[in-house]
Amino acid sequence: MFIDSARIYIKAGDGGNGAVSFHREKYISKGGPDGGDGGKGGDVVFVVDEGLRTLQDFRYRTRYKAENGQNGGGSNCSGKSGEDLIIRVPPGTLVRDEQTGRILADLVKPGQRTVIARGGKGGAGNQHFATPTRQVPNFAKPGEPGQEIWAILELKLLADVGLIGFPNVGKSTILSMVTAARPKIANYHFTTIDPNLGVVNIDAENGFVMADIPGIIEGAHQGVGLGHEFLKHIERTKLLIHVVDISGSEGRDPVQDFEVINDELKKYNPVLYERPQIIAANKMDVTGAEENLEKFRKAVEPLGYKIFPVSAASNTGLKELVYYAAQKVKELPDTILVSDEENEVVYTAVEEEPFKVRKENDVFVVEGSWVMKLVRSTNFDNYESLQYFQRAIRKKGIVDALESMGINEGDTVKMYDLEFEYFR
Structure with missing residues (x-):
């Protein structure tokens, strides 16, 4: 099963307590304070592991805690810092703070590391509190608690091109014809429940990753038909291929279908709606498709969309479609959900009311x-x-x-x- 979201509890390590201690040595009856500092608590660090593909592991383990720092000791001995806890996630993982909804990290590149929860500082030993008027400080500071949050993990697919459209318009068939992917294909709605990925190889230097996004229906932006789960997977794509059943084989109007899907995109995420789109007018081998194509061109081409008549069933027109898509992918910039500047804002401590x-x-x-x-x-x-x-x-x-x-x-x-x- 494709697991694309998880809810986990994260707790960084607490800092160790500072020590209250005084120097004791033969012939020195009243030595000064020598309590050492507590060690820092371990951080919780997320690391991108390109060998992972789902968030399945987080279904069975939902609580993660880093090691606490050790307490300070006498003779100015500081406590050992706690070990960082490394949590490995697949590329494309988005981490949100459940309470605030803020994006804490957008983990994309293999090996990318981000501290999600910082360990508490160790407490100061009593050696730091000695003054000319207070030469025997009998107190030290405890360690600070480590940060803790409930985090929501979301896996947004790392695909260059996303296939979108109503259910049963031929997206899975197109993916199977142009890549080595073998999605389940059948003649009923919502055949594709999990997103499928495939690599389109043009030549030795050109290619791209294509995702077959489960069918979007009217009301998807409100969560109808698993809409939110489906729509979020196309947020990273550079280019959208909008697949339309140009034959109207199920009594549908291709122009209306095209408008409904784009309306759902716009309501869900206006930025996603602005993403470049090309149109695959599929099922050209079905009777009545040519006539519908002319009507579709008159309605849609003036809006600036490029249309490719194709038949996934007979593998007609797909070569031209993928060659054009490959060229566009090379020209378009990478899609970044959270920029470095935004990350800086997220990780900068917010000055809250002291009391x-x-x-x-x-x-x-x-x-x-x-x-x-x-x-x-x-x-x-x-x-x-x-x-x-x-x-x-x-x-x-x-x-x-x-x-x-x-x-x-x-x-x-x-x-x-x-x-x-x-x-x-």
């Missing part, structure tokens, strides 16, 4: 990634560490925010697992 304050019944709740890191890094049993915490929340503006919301002495404040009474 949010809300009230739950009589409790003032303070939340935010900065707040979580502060709480995790504070040793509330140590006076100096507690003083640092109080200075930090005042400097950040949390105290002002609480007072602006009407907090009074003795009211409860909650910061994740920490609860305390407020006093000025």
Whole structure:
């Protein structure tokens, strides 16, 4: 079965905790702090493996976690960084953040590597907190948590040319005649459930990959008839060959069919609609095709489309079609779904609000990634560490925010697992 999408959980490794340690040596009773730093957590890295063709493996394993960094030790020994987790995917894999819908990576080239989730930084050991007035720091920082997301993987075929059109117009037959592909062919709608790929060899230097995209029907942009699953596979193609049943053998109007398919493309993705198209007027061997072809030319040629009369069943006109397609493929630029510039935007950390304050019944709740890191890094049993915490929340503006919301002495404040009474 062709598996073209998957949902997986990704967790980078947590950073190791910094160590609280003091130098101990014979004849030196009060050595200075020498707690080492925690190691960095491992990243989750996606790598393109050209030997893979589907996302089948992700059906059976849906959770992936990189190694945590080791904790720091005494004698200024830093913890070992966690190993990166390498996840191999087939060429053409698109990675999205399920929560935001943002594209995190467009993985196309063999060997391409992209960090999808970054490991947490290791915590600083107590050696970093010694000052002339604080010579015995009894606290260190814990490691930061690694990034975690639920990711949606989508496999969009790496084909130069896509065959589009209504079901049962002869796309699979054309593919079988011009390539070595052997798709299942039968006389009923939606014969092709999975996209088929084939290589068209023109000569030693010229050729291209052709994809038989499952039949598009009216309403496909809304998901009708598996529309979304079908349409997404033609997003990478440079050129579309629009196959039309010019004979009207099933009582259909070729001009209307052509307009309906293009309308679906436009509604699904306007960029896809603008992709270059040539038309294969198929089933020219059927009675009535010549008359329909003339009507079709008058309606469509003025729009700038090039039409090739063909008969896939009798292998007529296909040579001219593929030679022209090969020339166009050479002239057209590669289709990139996400540019390097867009990737830079995706991977640049977004400056989020450092904290949010809300009230739950009589409790003032303070939340935010900065707040979580502060709480995790504070040793509330140590006076100096507690003083640092109080200075930090005042400097950040949390105290002002609480007072602006009407907090009074003795009211409860909650910061994740920490609860305390407020006093000025």
